[in-house]
Amino acid sequence: MNPFELIPTGIEGCFEIKPRIFEDGRGKFVKLFHREFFDELGLQSTYEEEYYSVSPARVIRGLHFQVPPREHVKLVSCVQGTLLDVVYDLRTGSKSSGRVFSLELSSEKGNMLYVPEGLAHGFYVLSESATFLSMNSKKFAPECDRGIRWDSIPFDWPDKEPIVSEKDQKMVSLDAFENPF
Numbered sequence: 001m002n003p004f005e006l007i008p009t010g011i012e013g014c015f016e017i018k019p020r021i022f023e024d025g026r027g028k029f030v031k032l033f034h035r036e037f038f039d040e041l042g043l044q045s046t047y048e049e050e051y052y053s054v055s056p057a058r059v060i061r062g063l064h065f066q067v068p069p070r071e072h073v074k075l076v077s078c079v080q081g082t083l084l085d086v087v088y089d090l091r092t093g094s095k096s097s098g099r100v101f102s103l104e105l106s107s108e109k110g111n112m113l114y115v116p117e118g119l120a121h122g123f124y125v126l127s128e129s130a131t132f133l134s135m136n137s138k139k140f141a142p143e144c145d146r147g148i149r150w151d152s153i154p155f156d157w158p159d160k161e162p163i164v165s166e167k168d169q170k171m172v173s174l175d176a177f178e179n180p181f
Helices: 035-040
Strands: 004-008 015-019 021-024 027-030 049-056 059-066 074-080 082-089 100-106 112-115 119-125 129-136 145-147
Touching: 049 059, 059 082, 074 082, 074 100, 074 119, 082 112, 082 129, 100 112, 119 129
Parallel strands: none
Antiparallel strands: 004 015, 015 112, 021 027, 049 129, 059 119, 059 145, 074 112, 074 129, 082 100, 082 119
């Protein structure tokens, strides 16, 4: 029996993943990845890079992605705190092209989001602080690093004046983005 439950999000190829959580008197144990089980579910099961970021409340990071030939799949989770994870489907041939999906990720729930290639991704920190974990199928390639402005997609963010990096503030708006997907 596969310990991961796949929940469709309405965005083609994008899934919430709920792992089986083991709890006892010592606390909680959550398995975030298992290659054989991911293969069984038809998900990306090789990752070249993994990183985490720590952010205070009201921070938005995103909306980021890599363009071809270094586009990548992401498996993201929140291992401390709570955040609102947001994806936008940039893929012109996708049934869900132009759709937005958001999901609360938290260390309490232990849930993850599987983000396929061609989706812009970002998050907003809901708790006092949050630690975001990302596994990427391809290494970061600065020449393929792109993004769109967080406030240019059709999404009602919980904060009209969040904390955003200078880099993210200077991203092009969705309507000015030259889409390679």
